[in-house]
Amino acid sequence: MEWREGVPRWVQIADELERRIRAGVYPPGSRVPSVLALMDEFGVASATAHKALAGLRTRGLTYTEPGIGSTVRKP
Template sequence: MPPRYRYEEIADDLQKRIAAGEFPPGSRLPSRRELIAHYEVTEPVIDRAMQILRVKEITETLPGVGVFVREQ
């Protein structure tokens, strides 16, 4: 199995946390700054993880407001 990028691991972790109900549909995810501190990574890594969740249609971003879990 090839090594995984950190942003993939973070996206998977957030997806599991969403599935477990930690972030229910309609809820706002932690801010970029909070995620950077929690995962101890840089801003581009968090941005890439957020992009994965958006492409999978798990989250939606409201500019200037935040990232929210989509209603399924």
């Protein structure tokens, strides 16, 4: 993924995950990648990955259960 200048990385990661959710890569009821997986895939710090997942929750696309992870909401 090429980073867009002037846009925070966590926003760009959240945008990419939203694109994948809408494309059906992560269908409703499935889990999105963990913080560790996002750190590995995108080469970012844990705080950046956490913010990206929080961004998905704010957008209403996922919910998070402690100890389980982030799950895609059903439409």
